Amino acid sequence: MLQFNRRTPSLAARAARQFALAGILLGSVLAAHAQSNSPVGVWQTVDDHTGQPKALVQISEDGSGGLSGKVIKGLGPNDNPDRRCTACTDSRKDQLILGMTIIDGMKQAGNEWDDGHILDPENGKIYRCKMHTEEGGQKLVVRGYLGISLLGRSQTWVRQQ
Structure with missing residues (x-):
């Protein structure tokens, strides 16, 4: 049985952070692409x-x-x-x-x-x-x-x- 304590972030919290990071990276790549084509x-x-x-x-x-x-x-x-x-x-x-x-x-x-x-x-x-x-x-x-x-x-x- 899995046990969680307050120091271990939940699976949902880790996934949310990973999605947020992916969004930031994607936004940076798209901004760099738009700027290079300007x-x-x-x-x-x-x-x-x-x-x-x-x-x-x-x-x-x-x-x-x-x-x-x-x-x-x-x-x-x-x-x-x-x-x-x-x-x-x-x-x-x-x-x-x-x-x-x-x-x-x-x-x-x-x-x-x-x-x-x-x-x-x-x-x-x-x-x-x-x-x-x-x-x-x-x-x-x-x-x-x-x-x-x-x-x-x-x-x-x-x-x-």
Whole structure:
């Protein structure tokens, strides 16, 4: 016959603790997965012509439920931290590219982010933008386009730790 004393937790109490622990672990795994598939973070961009690393862009929540991105570091061999967006035609005209917001208004739509804009500081043009993550959130496919998504180009950025 089994005997229980006050120091030995009941089978029901042990099971309840194990279920609670399993729930906490599952919640942590799901949160980590959701975070890794989010574009929020620091991304290494590439030069379209050379394929070489060009800059680091930090994507963050903008306070209205959307995402925005700004240049936090240039990586090119000829990068000049005092370089300005001389080709820009909006309020960013002649502003420093370092620290400049180049992505704005991105809203989540299922597994991708859409309805935003991206600025190409090289030519000053502003494109509509959509993006999605791949490879468990380690790559970000960024598409800039005019009018419809078919009329544009994509770049794959790599997440930085």
